[in-house]
Amino acid sequence: MTKTISDLEEIARKCRVEIVKMVHRAQAGHPGGSLSEIDLLAALYATRMRVRPDEPKWGDRDRFILSKGHASPGMYSILAEMGFISHEDLKSYRVLGGVCQGHVDMKWCPGVDFSAGSLGMGLSFGMGCATAARLDGSDRRAFVMIGDGEMQEGSVWEAAMAAAHHELGNLKVILDRNRIQNDDFCEVQMRMFDIPAKWKAFGWNVKEIDGHNMTEVMEGLDFLEAPENCNGPSILIAHTIKGAGISYMENNPSFHGAAPNDEQFHQAMVELGEVDA
């Protein structure tokens, strides 16, 4: 069934509710980057990913690698929405023995393709998945989401150079450009200058979008899938707002890795339309 823009927006809204519930329940975790990425994940999973939630290890599935693996509540919420895990499983976030480990882990959670949590690793892993797909003669793709602060890791550029050298047209990166990293704004911590130019110079196809405008998100995903962009790796630079959707978290470095208190939680549920003010 084809999803409309408003269908996708509603999926993302429901995921936002779960994200805030998870970090509030755990009183720990990373809401900011989960909320900035979630519109992208909602559209990607609901309209593009060739996966089988009832057969998560299906060999010819598209791979998705959340390289910014700390933003796991976002991924868990969309995996629950898609049916890989149950909404009950979301309560296991950061709980001993839970499928929802602090950072996404392929050994613990169905639908997770890589055990991330250490920045700068996912793009290389995705390159391996894309290389394997090519050797198999398969048309499956490897989608990788990276963060903007993550680009300060040198290994990202080892992978960027290698993927372009090998013309991996089945490797698709989405950059969550939310402009905030752990300690402060990226601009303060480490300026990255002209990001699109950097990727172009490394030999990638590049497009920029507003990562919260669902129409633009869909156009961006079209770009990643377009046959003319399958001559080599492509990157969608999604301009996002850290903490998007919750007023007091938006653009606030404090909510990179902090949970809302009870009062803030209630306000978030009001803002997301879950409860009346």
Add this chain to the structure above:
Amino acid sequence: MTRMAATRDGYGQALLDLAGNEKVVVLEADLGKSTKSLHFRKAYPDRTISCGIGEQNMLLVGAGMAASGYIPFASTFAIFTERAFEQMRNGVARPNLAVHLCGSHGGTHTGTDGSSAQSIEDLAIFRTLPNVVVMHPCDDVSTRVLTMQLPALGSPSYMRTARNKTPVLYDGREDEIQIGKGIVLKEGNDVAIVACGVLVSESLKAAESLKSEGIHATVVDMHTLKPIDGELIDTIVTQCGALVTAEDHNVIGGLGSAVAEHLVANTLAPLEMVGVPDRFGESGQADEMLEVMQISAHYIALAAKKAISRK
């Protein structure tokens, strides 16, 4: 005349021998000529992935391929595998993806490139990673046989090979070689010398010189450091009552430590550890380095006598 060969050549041959398995792929970081994966690359270019001079990326490309059903063999110099330690830790060992990493040119025996190229820590650091098998074979035959056993392992591994030629010990003895099982090369009841890599042949030399003094030594090739062959250690403790370990590696954290860890938890016996004395190397010929680092046959024999005196 004893045949001389380098363990890295055994690795290169094993890759060719494994090529019949279409899931075997080779990953390089611009050192295929040195690690000897180049033979595979020439014969099977489609299954060889150049990662440029980028070891961190190489390890995780391997992880992605292993997660997709392939059996990746990645190699570089032992010293540069250390640069990708966290990739090995978080992206390979933690999800238990069967990437097989080979570090060639290990140890001070590497010689004239000097200390920047003489890895003396690799065995120690990879031994600390859960799920990872760690090996350091002593000749080209055992390197080839052990490498060929890796696809059946199903878990990641680190193998150190050496640049320079050493005596070949296992021609015609391929059937004796098995991952995780030490090999008794010589039997004696006074002291047991447990060695790996280039110091196995030095240990045999030491045993010969001890024999001339009426001391009879057992010599074990402990090619697998992890999992360590505890059963064999128990046997030689009972038989000899004193042990020496010998390795071209920092005396901290390598084979000596692995044997000591087993001893303290089981049957105690005097143990003398011959290894690089917690210092960096320098430029020198391979045989010169063994003297400078005090890990040659002469020093192994001295350590054997000291171990016996502590019984």
